Amino acid sequence: MVDLNNFFKLLEEKNINANKLSIETGISTGNISDWKKGRSYPTAQKLVIIADYLDCSIDYLLGRTENPKINQK
Template sequence: MVHLDNLFKRIAERGVTAKKVSEATGISTGNISDWKSGRSMPSAQKLDLLADYLDCSVDYLLGRTDNPEVNR
């Protein structure tokens, strides 16, 4: 099952806010809020942007691995 716990863990580890992620990636804070609440999931394109910004793998963001550097 896909979950986004690692996405929000990585955001917290980096000490950035949803607003900062939004400004850096062009992803709306509304999208980020919807993902956090489980109302929707990010597209592949947005996951790629987030992985680049947060310096980790998409697999990590999706919870497929506990290692942020796997498949990078």
């Protein structure tokens, strides 16, 4: 199961709402709403866009690590 808690926590910490994320990434607010409600999950392509935008790793977005850094060395 996909855990997007870190994704939504990071948006909140950076004061980014769904509308701003949508405008700046091209991802629809409908998609973001569906992810928040657990109706669907981001595609790999959208995860790459979001990780680049938020400057974090995809593993962090998916709750696979608590370290948001891209390189964990």
